[in-house]
Structures are given as C-alpha cells and as structure tokens.
Amino acid sequence: MHYFVYHSGELYCEGVPVRKIVEKYGTPLYIYSGKTIRRHFKIFDSAFEEIPHLTCYSVKANSNLGVLSLLAKEGAGADVVSGGELERALRAGIPPKKIVFSGVGKTVEEIERALKVGILMFNVESAEELYVLGEVAQRLQIKAPFAIRANPDVDPKTHPYISTGLRKNKFGVPEEEVISLYLKAKENPYLQPIGLDTHIGSQLTTISPFIEAVRRLKALWKELEGLGFELSFLDIGGGLGIIYGEEEPPPPEEFSSAIIQELKGLPLTLILEPGRIIVGNAGILVTKVLYTKSNKEKNFVIVDAGMNDLIRPALYQAYHKIVPVLDRGEEEIVADIVGPICESGDFFAKERRIPKVKRGDLLAIMSAGAYGFVMSSNYNTRPRAAEVLVEDDQVFLVRRRETIEDLLRLEEIPEVYKI
Numbered sequence: 551m552h553y554f555v556y557h558s559g560e561l562y563c564e565g566v567p568v569r570k571i572v573e574k575y576g577t578p579l580y581i582y583s584g585k586t587i588r589r590h591f592k593i594f595d596s597a598f599e600e601i602p603h604l605t606c607y608s609v610k611a612n613s614n615l616g617v618l619s620l621l622a623k624e625g626a627g628a629d630v631v632s633g634g635e636l637e638r639a640l641r642a643g644i645p646p647k648k649i650v651f652s653g654v655g656k657t658v659e660e661i662e663r664a665l666k667v668g669i670l671m672f673n674v675e676s677a678e679e680l681y682v683l684g685e686v687a688q689r690l691q692i693k694a695p696f697a698i699r700a701n702p703d704v705d706p707k708t709h710p711y712i713s714t715g716l717r718k719n720k721f722g723v724p725e726e727e728v729i730s731l732y733l734k735a736k737e738n739p740y741l742q743p744i745g746l747d748t749h750i751g752s753q754l755t756t757i758s759p760f761i762e763a764v765r766r767l768k769a770l771w772k773e774l775e776g777l778g779f780e781l782s783f784l785d786i787g788g789g790l791g792i793i794y795g796e797e798e799p800p801p802p803e804e805f806s807s808a809i810i811q812e813l814k815g816l817p818l819t820l821i822l823e824p825g826r827i828i829v830g831n832a833g834i835l836v837t838k839v840l841y842t843k844s845n846k847e848k849n850f851v852i853v854d855a856g857m858n859d860l861i862r863p864a865l866y867q868a869y870h871k872i873v874p875v876l877d878r879g880e881e882e883i884v885a886d887i888v889g890p891i892c893e894s895g896d897f898f899a900k901e902r903r904i905p906k907v908k909r910g911d912l913l914a915i916m917s918a919g920a921y922g923f924v925m926s927s928n929y930n931t932r933p934r935a936a937e938v939l940v941e942d943d944q945v946f947l948v949r950r951r952e953t954i955e956d957l958l959r960l961e962e963i964p965e966v967y968k969i
C-alpha cells in the first residue's frame with residue numbers, strides 16, 4: 551500500500567501531481583511519500599506490540615535526513631553500518647540508546663565515536679572485532695555493550711548478492727563459535743554481553759528462513775543462559791520483502807505472529823531492523839524521456855536517469871514497475887528502457903510492455919524508495935538527483951540536486967600540469 555495514485559489519468563504523490571513537483575525540481579527526481587513511510591513503520595512496529603521490542607530502522611535503505619527525522623518522530627530506533635550513518639541517525643534526533651551498530655568492518659574511529667555517544671549495542675561480526683572493541687573500550691574507560699552476530703547458515707532464498715546468513719557469506723560468526731566468543735569476552739570487563747544478533751538477508755518472501763534462524767538463536771540463547779549470561783536483547787535483523795512485481799511476501803502481521811509464537815514467554819526485548827519494507831514502496835524515481843529509437847530488433851526508450859541514480863536493475867537484475875506520469879491511454883509497445891550512461895548494464899527494464907512514449911514524457915520508476923538514492927554515484931560525472939518528501943499537499947526539498955561544481959570541488963589539478 552502506498553500513496554502514489556492516479557487521479558484522472560495523472561499520477562499523484564499524496565495530494566500533489568507528480569508533474570507539478572517535477573516542474574519545480576526537475577528530473578531525475580526521487581519523490582518520497584511521508585504518509586506511506588509513516589504507515590509502513592506503524593504497521594510493522596505495532597505488529598509486535600504484544601512483546602517488548604524496539605524497531606531499529608535500517609538506515610542504509612534510505613538515509614536521507616528528512617526520512618530519518620520523520621521516523622525519529624515516530625519513535626524509531628536505528629540500525630547503522632558506518633560512522634556516517636551513525637552521525638545521520640544522531641542528527642535526525644534518534645536517541646543513542648535506540649541505535650545498534652552492525653557491519654563486518656567497523657574502524658577504531660567508528661567504534662570510539664559510538665562508545666562516546668553511548669549507543670545501545672554493537673553487533674559484533676568476528677573474534678578480532680570483539681578484541682578490538684574491548685581494547686578501545688578499555689582505553690576510553692567506557693563499557694561496550696555488545697551482541698554477537700551469529701551466522702546461522704540458513705538459506706533466505708533471495709538474490710545471492712543480498713543473502714547474508716549462509717556460511718559462504720562474509721557476515722557474522724559461525725554458529726558453533728558463538729558461545730566460545732561470549733566466554734572469551736569475560737576476559738575483558740569492558741565488554742558487556744547484552745544481546746544476541748543475526749540478519750540472514752534481504753527481500754525475503756517466505757517466513758520459514760526467519761523461523762529457522764530464530765530457532766537457532768533461541769538454542770544459543772538458552773545455552774548462554776545456562777552458562778550464566780544474562781542477555782536482554784534478541785536482534786533478528788531485517789529482510790522482510792516487498793512487492794515490486796509479482797512477489798507475495800507475508801504481511802507484517804503474519805511475520806510478527808510467527809516470530810512472537812517462537813519467543814513467547816522468554817524474558818527478552820526483541821530488536822528488529824527493517825529497511826526495505828518501511829521505505830521501498832514509499833519512493834519513486836521520476837525520469838524524463840530524452841529520445842526514442844528503434845532498430846529491426848528493438849525499441850529503445852532513452853531516459854535522463856541512469857544506473858548511477860538507481861543501480862538495482864543492473865546490480866540485482868531487479869524488477870521495477872515503470873508507469874507514465876500522464877496516462878494518455880496510448881497503445882502499448884515493447885521496449886528497453888535505458889539510461890544515458892556508457893554501459894550496456896545501464897537499463898531499468900528490458901522487453902517491457904509500456905504505453906508508447908515520446909521525447910519529453912515523464913516516467914515513474916516505482917518502488918525506488920529503498921536502496922535507490924543511497925546507492926547512487928557520480929559515474930559519468932552525473933550530478934546526483936534531488937530528493938523531495940511529500941506530506942499531503944506540501945512538498946519539502948530534502949536534498950537539493952547536485953551541481954557539476956559540487957562534483958569538481960574536491961579535486962585539484964597539480965601545479966606542474968597547469969597551463
């Protein structure tokens with residue numbers, strides 16, 4: 551469910567025609583619906599209201615400060631995977647005690663900062679990282695609350711690039727080594743075990759891998775309890791899938807009741823790290839048709855957004871619905887919708903049935919709110935798109951379009967080459 555709907559053949563975001571927003575801010579343009587983000591957060595969060603829980607929105611899915619502050623206002627916590635994301639979460643007003651820090655490659659500087667601001671916990675992904683965390687904590691004389699991220703070797707049945715809980719993935723600590731790490735942590739009084747963590751992948755469309763992972767965590771939790779550890783937080787990560795095309799992911803209530811069923815009676819606070827499900831269908835990327843051309847085999851629609859703006863089709867063979875902003879009831883054609891970048895991987899759709907378009911028409915690439923702008927780059931020296939956030943009939947510019955000058959500002963021509 552989202553608030554991008556047609557009124558008399560024209561696509562709106564909430565109360566505003568997309569065409570109007572584009573007239574002011576240009577293309578390519580990311581448009582987010584505040585009402586949709588709020589709705590998704592509330593549905594997801596309240597699905598777990600039966601048990602103590604904390605919903606730590608996965609910042610990497612969409613880290614715009616406008617989006618983060620909206621979620622902060624709704625009471626969301628944050629799951630961050632870098633020092634930069636930590637600063638964003640803090641800047642947006644998310645309390646440190648609602649922030650968890652995940653990721654396989656935390657630097658000493660990142661650990662120091664997170665300790666100093668007093669985050670809820672570090673999700674530790676290796677023995678070496680645990681050692682370094684202890685060392686830094688001791689040096690700063692600040693206790694480090696941590697969870698070990700277990701890699702339960704569960705197949706999430708998703709795209710290989712977004713599966714994270716298999717032995718062959720770089721994430722977490724193998725299940726059989728988890729207990730010995732907690733025991734090892736006892737050697738340093740600055741290491742404070744307070745939770746247990748996992749995250750098995752993204753865009754999952756069935757519940758069973760989650761249940762299997764939770765059962766593995768439960769077994770570890772019990773074993774740790776037997777050894778005298780008193781943990782408080784069980785973090786099961788994110789990963790619940792959304793509908794891009796024909797997927798049929800379980801609704802949040804079905805997901806939550808299955809998880810709650812497994813955890814009922816255990817004295818713990820559940821931590822959830824949803825990303826895509828909160829913002830994925832709350833954003834679109836609007837692009838303008840630059841040219842159309844055909845050869846004997848194909849029709850091409852060349853648009854002004856590229857893989858630098860939205861890399862998901864190129865990176866994961868991802869499907870995004872593409873619709874006209876003004877639906878004039880044109881006959882349909884089959885075309886490849888491609889960007890201006892000098893790569894054959896620069897496409898949004900192949901052999902796609904869409905209403906016939908012409909130069910100047912606007913197209914909306916749907917479900918682009920997660921892993922869209924955040925993965926964008928300046929490849930081909932293309933300034934990154936602007937981002938706007940809509941609330942009813944109000945439009946807020948939450949990131950202005952980059953200029954060429956922005957892109958060149960950090961570079962320098964060595965004196966010896968100057969002419």
Ligand SMILES: *Cc1c(COP(=O)(O)O)cnc(C)c1O
Pocket residue numbers: 608610611629631652653749751752753787788789790823824825826827920
């Ligand atoms: C990416 C990520 C998430 C969010 O995944 P979604 O599929 O967007 O819900 C949660 N936790 C961790 C550790 C992640 O890396």
